[in-house]
Each structure stands twice: as C-alpha cells, then as structure tokens.
Amino acid sequence: MKYLAEHYNYWVAIFLMMVGLYPVIAKTNLVKKIIGLSIFQTGIFLFFVTIGKVKEGTASVLFNRTDVPWDKWDPAKYTNSIPTALILTGIVVSVATMAVALALAVNLKRAYGTIEQDEIDQADADDSQ
Amino acid sequence: MFNEFFVPIDLCLLALIVVLAVAVVQARNLLAASMLMSIYSLLMAAIWKNMDSLDVSFTEAAVGAGVSTVLLIGSLVQVGLEEKPRKGVHPAGLAAVVLAGGALLYGTIDMPGFGDPASPANANPVSIGYIRQDVEKVPDVGGHYKDFKQHHDYFHEHVPNMITSVIVSYRGYDTMYETTVIFIAGVSMILMLRGRRKTT
Amino acid sequence: MSENLILRVASKYMVPFMLVFGLYIIFHGDLSPGGGFQGGVAIASGFIFYGMVYGKPAMQKILPRGVTDALIAIGVLMYAGTGFYCLLAGYRFLDYTAISPSDPAGGEAWGMTLVEYGVGITVSMVMVTCYNEITEGTLPEEASK
Numbered sequence: 001m002k003y004l005a006e007h008y009n010y011w012v013a014i015f016l017m018m019v020g021l022y023p024v025i026a027k028t029n030l031v032k033k034i035i036g037l038s039i040f041q042t043g044i045f046l047f048f049v050t051i052g053k054v055k056e057g058t059a060s061v062l063f064n065r066t067d068v069p070w071d072k073w074d075p076a077k078y079t080n081s082i083p084t085a086l087i088l089t090g091i092v093v094s095v096a097t098m099a100v101a102l103a104l105a106v107n108l109k110r111a112y113g114t115i116e117q118d119e120i121d122q123a124d125a126d127d128s129q
Numbered sequence: 130m131f132n133e134f135f136v137p138i139d140l141c142l143l144a145l146i147v148v149l150a151v152a153v154v155q156a157r158n159l160l161a162a163s164m165l166m167s168i169y170s171l172l173m174a175a176i177w178k179n180m181d182s183l184d185v186s187f188t189e190a191a192v193g194a195g196v197s198t199v200l201l202i203g204s205l206v207q208v209g210l211e212e213k214p215r216k217g218v219h220p221a222g223l224a225a226v227v228l229a230g231g232a233l234l235y236g237t238i239d240m241p242g243f244g245d246p247a248s249p250a251n252a253n254p255v256s257i258g259y260i261r262q263d264v265e266k267v268p269d270v271g272g273h274y275k276d277f278k279q280h281h282d283y284f285h286e287h288v289p290n291m292i293t294s295v296i297v298s299y300r301g302y303d304t305m306y307e308t309t310v311i312f313i314a315g316v317s318m319i320l321m322l323r324g325r326r327k328t329t
Numbered sequence: 330m331s332e333n334l335i336l337r338v339a340s341k342y343m344v345p346f347m348l349v350f351g352l353y354i355i356f357h358g359d360l361s362p363g364g365g366f367q368g369g370v371a372i373a374s375g376f377i378f379y380g381m382v383y384g385k386p387a388m389q390k391i392l393p394r395g396v397t398d399a400l401i402a403i404g405v406l407m408y409a410g411t412g413f414y415c416l417l418a419g420y421r422f423l424d425y426t427a428i429s430p431s432d433p434a435g436g437e438a439w440g441m442t443l444v445e446y447g448v449g450i451t452v453s454m455v456m457v458t459c460y461n462e463i464t465e466g467t468l469p470e471e472a473s474k
Contacts, residue, residue, distance in 0.1 A: 005136070006242025011234065012143045018230040019150045026222030029212040031159055031205065035166060038197070039150050042173055049180050054251055055244035059181045060260065060291040061362055075257045076246035078291070079181040082256055085295040089307040091188045092366045092452060095197050096314035099459040102204040103321045106463070109208045116213050183362035187354070191370040196456050199377060203463040288359045288441070296364065297441045301423045305408050308448050312405045315455035319398070322462040 009050040016043030028117040030105045034098060041094050045087045052083035060084065135179065142176050157212050163201040170194045184292050259295050262287045340382040347375035355449040359438075365445040369452030376453070377460045388461070397454045397461070404451030411443050 020040030024033050060081045062073075109115050112123055149169045156162040170193025177186035241248035250256065258264035288294040296304050355368030380388035415427035425440030426433040 003242075006244070007237060007240070009139070009143075009243050010237045010240060012147065014230055014233045014237070015147060016150055017233070018226045019147075019154055021229065022222055022226045023154050025225060026219035027154075027212070028215070029159070031201075031208060032154075032162070032212060035153060035159075035162055035201070038166065039153065039169070042169075045185070046173075046176070049177065049182050049185060050243045051248075051250050052182070053180045053244050054246050056246075057181055059183045059362065061183070062287075062289045062291070073261050075251065075260050078260050080251050080256050081259050081291040081295050083250075084182040084185055085292050085300065087182070087185050088188055088292065088296065088364075088366060089304060091185065091192055092370065093307060093310050093314075095192045095200075096311050096455065096459070098197065099200050099463070100314050100317050100321075102200060102463065103318055106204055106207050107321055115208055184364065184367065187362060187367040188370065191367060191374060195374045196370060196377065196460070199381075200459060200463055203460070206464075207466075288437075290359055290361060290363070292362075293358050293364050293441070293445075297444050298425070298437060301412075301444065304444075304448070305412065305423070308405055308408055308451055311455050312401055312451055315401045315451075315458050318455075318459050318462045322465060 010047060013043050013047035013050065016040075016046065019043075030108065030115045030117065031102070034101045034105065037101075038094070038098055041090075045090065048083045048087055052080035054079055138179055139176070142172055142179065146172055146176065157214065158210060159205050159212060160202070160210050163198060163205060166201065167194050167198040170197065259299065260291055262291070262294055264299060336382050340378060344375050344379050347378065348372055351375060351453070355445060358445050359441060365448030366452055369449040370456060372449070372453040373456030373460075376457050380457075380460065392457065394461075397458050400450055400454040401458065404447045404449070404454065407447030407450070408444050411440060411447075415440075 017040050020036045020038070020043055023036030024040075027033060027036070054076060057077055057079045060078045105115055108120065112120050114120065114123075146169065149165055149172065153162050153165045153169060156165065170189055173193065174186045174190035177183075177189055246252065255264065288298070351368050351371030351374070353368075354363040354371055355365060358364035358368070376388075376392060379391070411425075411428075412423040415424050416422045418427040420427040423440075426436045428436040428439045430436070
C-alpha cells in the first residue's frame with residue numbers, strides 16, 4: 001500500500017505517454033498525430049516534475065527569510081529546483097515545435113488537398129508511376 | 130504545511146486528466162479535440178501548482194490554454210475539421226503501445242518513492258547547492274577574483290527565485306540555446322507560410 | 330468580430346491589463362515566480378487577443394511585420410551580445426562579473442536583467458508571428474468600423 005502511494009504518479013505519467021503515442025502510430029490524420037505528440041510531452045513533463053517534488057516542501061522561492069543564514073537552508077523544505085528549470089523552457093519549446101508542425105500540415109494540405117496519410121501516400125504512388 | 134490535502138487533490142486531478150486524454154484521442158471532430166486539449170492544459174496547470182512548481186504552472190497555463198489552442202484552431206480552419214472515420218482498433222499500434230508501456234512500468238519498479246527528500250535526485254549535493262546558491266563555479270582561471278573577500282557564498286546577494294538563478298546564471302548557456310531554438314521556430318514559420326498563395 | 334459589442338468593450342478593458350501583467354512577470358522574475366518565458370507568453374496573449382477581436386489591419390497598424398521580424402532577432406542578439414561582451418572584456422562567456430568588475434553582485438543583477446529582457450522579447454514576438462502566419466487568409470479582412 002505504501003508502495004502504491006509512492007509510485008502512482010509515475011504510472012499515471014507512463015499511461016499518459018502511451019495514450020499520446022497511440023495516435024502517432026495508429027491514426028492517419030496528421031493533426032491528430034500532432035495532438036497525440038503534445039499529450040506525450042505532457043506525460044514526460046509530469047514524470048520529471050514528480051521526481052523533484054519534496055513531501056513537506058513548498059515552492060522554491062525564498063520570501064524574506066533573513067533570520068536563517070544561507071548555508072543553513074534546509075533543502076528538505078523546498079522543491080528541487082532542477083527539474084522545474086528543465087521543464088520550464090521545455091514547455092515553450094514544445095509549443096514552438098507544435099506550431100512548426102502545424103505549418104507543415106497546412107502546407108501539405110495546400111499541396112495535396114488532403115491531410116490523411118494514406119491518401120497522401122496514394123497520391124505519391126500515383127505520381128511516381 | 131498543507132500537505133494533508135495533497136493526495137486527494139492529486140488523485141482527483143489525475144483521474145480527470147486520464148479521462149480527458151483518452152477523450153482527446155477518441156474524438157473524431159478535431160475542433161472538439163482542440164477544445165478538450167485546452168481544458169487538459171488548464172488541468173495540467175493545476176497539477177503543476179499541486180507539485181509546488183509555480184513557474185511551470187504559469188507557463189503551462191499561458192502556453193497551453195492560450196496560445197496553443199489558438200494555433201490549433203487557426204490551422205484547423207485551413208485544414209478541415211473532421212477526421213476520416215476508421216473502424217476498430219489498430220492491432221499493431223495497440224500491441225506496440227502496450228509493450229512499450231509495460232517495459233517502462235518495469236523500469237519504475239525500483240525507483241524511489243516520490244516526495245522523498247532523501248532520494249538521489251533530492252539529496253544530490255549539486256541540487257542542495259543550487260537551493261543554497263553556493264555551488265562553486267569553475268576555478269578562477271584569469272585570476273580576477275583573488276582580490277575579492279572569499280565568502281562562503283559565491284554571490285554577495287542571493288536571488289530569491291532559485292529557479293531563475295539556475296536558468297539564467299548557473300545554466301545560462303543552455304537557456305541561450307533554448308532561446309535560439311524558439312528563434313528558429315519563428316523564422317521557419319515565416320519561411321513556410323508567408324507569401325504563399327492558396328492553390329485551392 | 331468587431332461588430333460584437335461585448336467583445337469590443339471587454340477587449341478594450343482587458344488588453345492593457347494583460348500587457349502590464351506580462352511586463353510585471355518579466356520584471357519580477359528574480360523575486361517571485363516568473364521570468365522571461367512566462368512573461369513573454371503573457372504579453373503575446375495580450376497582442377493576440379487584440380488581433381483576434383479587431384482584425385488583421387488593426388494588428389498590422391500597431392505591430393507591423395517589419396517590427397516583429399526585427400524584434401525576434403534583437404532578443405537573441407541581446408542574450409548572445411551580453412555573453413560576447415563578457416568574453417571581450419577578458420572574462421569567460423556569460424560571466425556576468427565583467428559588467429561591473431568591482432561589484433560582482435551588481436554585475437550579476439545587470440546580467441540577469443538584460444538576459445531576461447532578451448528572452449521575453451524573443452518569445453513574445455515569436456508567438457505573435459506564429460499567430461499571424463497561421464491565421465493568414467482565414468480571418469475576414471474588415472475595414473475599421
């Protein structure tokens with residue numbers, strides 16, 4: 001029971017990753033694949049931030065604590081700052097790459113008239129004959 | 130402090146997230162899928178707040194529930210709103226996903242429990258040093274700092290927001306390249322979409 | 330969308346607050362949760378909201394294409410320029426004590442400020458550019474009524 005209470009977050013993160021990976025493999029609509037990748041990314045972020053959480057901790061911002069000198073700060077009272085710093089820039093970069101992927105989908109629609117992957121493959125096969 | 134509420138809130142939010150993720154994947158109307166993605170991002174922002182990562186919560190709320198939804202709907206207008214109907218489940222895809230998920234779950238069997246202050250990620254001297262902001266930088270090569278009084282802490286004044294000090298000062302080089310990646314994304318949007326006439 | 334009275338009035342009240350709040354998040358990045366990335370996206374949300382309600386011509390009037398294109402590059406230039414200035418002054422790359430050698434804490438503060446501004450400018454202008462390019466040709470062109 002204690003094991004379950006300490007690990008369920010990891011399992012939910014892995015479940016989210018797999019739910020996001022399925023449309024990339026199985027669905028044919030390109031925008032659906034891009035949405036699936038976005039869900040995959042949030043699963044990874046959840047996994048990372050879970051590693052950095054500390055049970056009795058609070059946010060990693062120090063408000064006006066002048067009574068304790070700096071080398072006595074108790075790290076068990078603050079959330080680990082490294083995973084948060086990594087994920088922060090990761091989220092903005094993820095939306096930028098999603099925008100580029102959507103621009104590619106729009107250009108494909110203008111070139112082929114459709115964004116279903118099997119129809120695009122069919123059009124390419126017809127062209128190469 | 131408020132940690133007796135952590136587990137119930139966490140469970141409710143995670144249950145909603147899981148249901149929403151499956152609903153997004155199942156939705157055939159892509160406009161409905163993007164609306165559900167917006168709600169999904171807002172709930173993820175609440176989860177980040179629950180995990181005490183406020184910076185990530187700000188970013189996810191502004192980016193996911195704001196800009197990302199606008200971009201998705203803007204592209205759906207040009208691309209088409211309905212997905213072609215498929216029947217049934219793709220068996221190879223499902224098998225691949227189940228195998229990958231099983232392998233990942235097997236990998237988390239002996240991971241330390243989350244929230245433990247003594248786990249290797251949290252008890253690392255570098256992590257503790259970033260919180261106390263007294264990580265030793267690379268040794269003094271040019272001899273510029275030998276005139277300064279040697280404090281125990283490297284900076285005279287610490288920055289209250291530890292995460293900004295990590296991103297901008299200790300790991301400023303990485304943030305520079307992240308900004309360059311965002312710049313490249315902006316430039317490629319301009320190159321791909323500006324000035325092209327619609328052929329349909 | 331500018332025929333809709335509710336949207337017009339609400340946006341006139343909301344857009345200034347959104348922009349000022351975005352600037353607040355950037356400026357107080359050192360003292361409270363925030364920083365360049367979050368503030369940049371908040372500022373971009375303000376501009377995108379204005380552009381959605383009032384249409385493309387109004388958005389072009391306040392943020393022309395040349396200005397957004399130039400500002401994307403100027404943000405990255407501010408960041409890398411700070412690093413190169415520190416390099417040329419004899420210290421290491423992005424070693425902020427080069428900015429005021431007699432007082433390293435002040436140099437750190439200056440360096441972090443400049444760098445955060447650069448990041449905020451680039452991120453906000455890239456989001457506005459993404460919005461402009463993706464919705465090109467989809468919103469009805471409206472004369473200002």
